[in-house]
Every structure is written in structure tokens, then in C-alpha cells.
Amino acid sequence: LEDEIDKEVKKFEVKPKGNLYIYIHEDESYLAYEVELNFLDPQPGRWKYFIDANSGDVINKYSMLHEITGTGTGVLGDSKSFEVTKVSNTNYTTKDTTRGKGIETYNARNRYTLPGTLGSDTDNNWTDGALVDAHAYAQTTYDYYKNAHNRNSYDNKGAKMISTVHYGSNYNNAFWNGVQMVYGDGDGSVFRPLSAGLDVVAHELTHAVTEKTANLIYQNESGALNESISDIFGAMIDNDDWLMGEDVYTPGTPGDALRSLEDPTVAGDPDHYSDRYTGPNDNGGVHINSGINNKAAYLLSEGGSHHGVTVTGIGRNDTAKIYYYALTNYLNPNSNFSAMRQAAIQSAIVLFGANSQQVESVKDAYDAIGVQ
Ligand SMILES: [Ca+2]
Ligand SMILES: [Ca+2]
Ligand SMILES: [Ca+2]
Ligand SMILES: [Ca+2]
Ligand SMILES: [Zn+2]
The missing domain is CATH 3.10.170.10 (Elastase; domain 1)
Structure with missing residues (x-):
């Protein structure tokens, strides 16, 4: 049995005991012990063994875990x-x-x-x-x-x-x-x-x-991108809103959230590169400047005008494809906001073609947050 699970069983939950009877397996009949082994360590297991009463050979065995x-x-x-x-x-x-x-x-x-x-x-x-x-x-x-x-x-x-x-x-x-x-x-x-x-x-x-994948360093602009990527996919998977943490934050206060990708400023975070935080707190503002890239992702998906730039929305699915492709192909530990823009444009070209709306919308979204 220990070969089977590749680890040492320290304690059986139920003391193994054998019932002796005639066991038929693959058209042969045997005088056999039926033994059930039940244990939780190192992982839950429950095995049934049929052992030939004369030779001691294992006739059959199977896991009963379902x-x-x-x-x-x-x-x-x-x-x-x-x-x-x-x-x-x-x-x-x-x-x-x-x-x-x-x-x-x-x-x-x-x-x-x-x-x-x-x-x-x-x-x-x-x-x-x-x-x-x-x-x-x-x-x-x-x-x-x-x-x-x-x-x-x-x-x-x-x-x-x-x-x-x-x-x-x-x-x-x-x-x-x-x-x-x-x-x-x-x-x-x-x-x-x-x-x-x-x-x-x-x-x-x-x-x-x-x-x-990209292994973005958790500090300064690469750290803000690391946080933003997590917020973006948080919003792609919990896809009924553009808020983060609304279901768990301040149970006594309905309607608020930890952060908003749609409007980062409601949580006090910047939504344009010119308003970025450059101080030492929060690893150089990883949960603050994430708002800038979050806003670009929101505009890319949903569209809208920001700082005088109008973006045509391409929807959540194409937005997710672009960020996933950029994360897994182009971004690296030191990528900054400008590298994020280039990575997203290049991803949109590969995925949708150089003359696609998706490429145009990526450029507009990053123009809108002031990142070239
Ligand atoms: Ca129960
Ligand atoms: Ca939600
Ligand atoms: Ca949410
Ligand atoms: Ca709340
Ligand atoms: Zn995080």
C-alpha cells in the first residue's frame, strides 16, 4: 500500500481486519481475505485489498475514495x-x-x-x-x-x-x-x-x-502593474462589476468597495499618469498607481472619454485576451507603464491584426491615462 501512495502511512483510522471468504476474480475463485485500509495521513485513503489466504498474494485492490x-x-x-x-x-x-x-x-x-x-x-x-x-x-x-x-x-x-x-x-x-x-x-x-x-x-x-510569468517586481511601476493585473483579472472573473472587494469590505456599509477600476479616484487613487504617487509608502505606491493602469483596462473594455480622449470599448473578453497575452509574452520583472502600453499594443496586433479596432482602442486607452 505504501508503494501505492508513495508515502508512509502512520496511522489507520479503522484497524485493518480481514474477512475470509471465497472471492471470485477474473473467473477464478480464491479463498481470500478482504481487507479495508482506511487512513487520513499523509493524505486521505481508503483501499480495499483481496489477499489470497494460501499464498498471501494480492489478488486485487482498488481505491474506494470517490x-x-x-x-x-x-x-x-x-x-x-x-x-x-x-x-x-x-x-x-x-x-x-x-x-x-x-x-x-x-x-x-x-x-x-x-x-x-x-x-x-x-x-x-x-x-x-x-x-x-x-x-x-x-x-x-x-x-x-x-x-x-x-x-x-x-x-x-x-x-x-x-x-x-x-x-x-x-x-x-x-x-x-x-x-x-x-x-x-x-x-x-x-x-x-x-x-x-x-x-x-x-x-x-x-x-x-x-x-x-512576467514576475513583475513588487515595487514602484512594475509593482503597480503587478497589482493592476490582479485587479484586472479579479474584474474579469467576478465580472458583474468593476469594483474590487465589494462583497467583503465594510459589511455595515453597502455600495462601497476597496477599489474601483472604473473610477480609481473614489478610493483616493490616481487615474492619470500625471497624478501618479512618487513617494516611498506602499512599496512605491503599488496599490495606489495600480489605479492608472486599471483605468486604462476599464476604458479599453467599456469605452468612454477621459482627459479629452475618447476610447471605443472592445468588451471584457478581448481586453482579458490582450492583458493575458501581454503578461505571458511581453512583460518582464522591470516593465514600467510605458512598457505595459507597448506590450498591450503588440499583443493586440498579434491577436487581432495591426489594423484592428482593438489596436486602436489600446492606443487610445493609454493616451487617455497619459502613458506613451
Ligand atoms: Ca454538514
Ligand atoms: Ca461582484
Ligand atoms: Ca468585484
Ligand atoms: Ca461595504
Ligand atoms: Zn494584490
Whole structure:
């Protein structure tokens, strides 16, 4: 068995015991022991073995773990379904083996140890909203990158997507730590559990995509582009608005958001290069100057006039294609805003042709934010 799972099983959940009977396999009958092995470490497993009572040979074996669909309720009270693993009739885990090398969601139980324990439920009707949302939205984000850009997880090699919820106590943040996603529960005043925001989940997982592609340095203009790329794909995946974090930010105040791509100034961020922040705070304004490129992406998609320049909108899908192509082909760790403009133009030429509306709109969008 240990060869099978390639790791050492330390503890069986149910003490293995053999039932002796006549077992028929491939038209042969054997006096055989049927043995069930049930364990959770190092990963959940449940195997059935049929062992020849005379020779001790393994006649047959198979895994009894089942990939099935779970149903649950998110933080906001919304019902959803998602892929889980059935370990037994009374044990289900937030482990999806249908996407890439898997999507696994853990529970830190208000401690700071990562990843914590794999999420579990006894009847596959899930009621831990933060766990439900983190797991379901990781799947949504995986599916977006696969379906829209044919990207298999953040590294395009199917990397396992690991998330942890209930990190720490009243923790008002979510982050990608280079290995996995981490979500706090919020303090209930500034934030509710952060995994309830599909755009938050998409934003953080996009940092992983950026790290594996352009790897934009998280400082100054390249850092602002890094943040902007995460906001842009946050808005492409949570595609019913151009706000970031509206579902999790200030539960007591409806209608506001952490940031707006449509109008970055509502959050105090610049929407034109001439208004850029040049001070030392926030790594040189990575969450501030992101507003400038966010505005270009918004104008490119939706159109509009800004600083006297009129942009014809090309829609979310073509906008997403251009930024994805630029991120994965042209941007590099030191790219600045001007390099972003050139990368977007070149991407639009490759994708849509040199004389396309898309190329014209990219040029107009960057003219409108004052980037040449
Ligand atoms: Ca339950
Ligand atoms: Ca939304
Ligand atoms: Ca949103
Ligand atoms: Ca709010
Ligand atoms: Zn970010």
C-alpha cells in the first residue's frame, strides 16, 4: 500500500481486519481475505485489498475514495456546489482531484499555522461559509484560466491550488504567500471573511500567475502593474462589476468597495499618469498607481472619454485576451507603464491584426491615462 501512495502511512483510522471468504476474480475463485485500509495521513485513503489466504498474494485492490460533488452555503448565504472527496459515508473533505493536480482547502482554526487541517464535513452539506467560498472560488478561478486562456493552474503545469481559511483571529487580509492562498475572517467591521469575495480570490491567485510569468517586481511601476493585473483579472472573473472587494469590505456599509477600476479616484487613487504617487509608502505606491493602469483596462473594455480622449470599448473578453497575452509574452520583472502600453499594443496586433479596432482602442486607452 505504501508503494501505492508513495508515502508512509502512520496511522489507520479503522484497524485493518480481514474477512475470509471465497472471492471470485477474473473467473477464478480464491479463498481470500478482504481487507479495508482506511487512513487520513499523509493524505486521505481508503483501499480495499483481496489477499489470497494460501499464498498471501494480492489478488486485487482498488481505491474506494470517490470524487463527488458537495453542496454548501457561502458566507453571504448563497448556495453553491463544488467538487470534494468522499472518504467514507460520514467523512467528506475539501479536496478536488478533478482540476490539475488538485484543489485543496484547509482550516487554520484561528491559529497561524499553515496549511492547517484539510476541511471536512460529515454529511457533504457544507455550512462553514469561509471554507465553502474559498474552495468553490478557487475552482471558479481555475476554470476561468483553463477555459478563457487554456492555462492549467497558476503555473500552467497543473500546480495544486492550496488555500487556508480562518487564518488567525479577526485577521483583515488575504494573501498569496508564494505557496498557497491564506484568508482571514476579518473583524466583521472592516472585512467579513475575505474568501467571500470572488474578486479577492481571483486577485490573489492572479498574483501566483504573475509570479510564474512576467514576475513583475513588487515595487514602484512594475509593482503597480503587478497589482493592476490582479485587479484586472479579479474584474474579469467576478465580472458583474468593476469594483474590487465589494462583497467583503465594510459589511455595515453597502455600495462601497476597496477599489474601483472604473473610477480609481473614489478610493483616493490616481487615474492619470500625471497624478501618479512618487513617494516611498506602499512599496512605491503599488496599490495606489495600480489605479492608472486599471483605468486604462476599464476604458479599453467599456469605452468612454477621459482627459479629452475618447476610447471605443472592445468588451471584457478581448481586453482579458490582450492583458493575458501581454503578461505571458511581453512583460518582464522591470516593465514600467510605458512598457505595459507597448506590450498591450503588440499583443493586440498579434491577436487581432495591426489594423484592428482593438489596436486602436489600446492606443487610445493609454493616451487617455497619459502613458506613451
Ligand atoms: Ca454538514
Ligand atoms: Ca461582484
Ligand atoms: Ca468585484
Ligand atoms: Ca461595504
Ligand atoms: Zn494584490
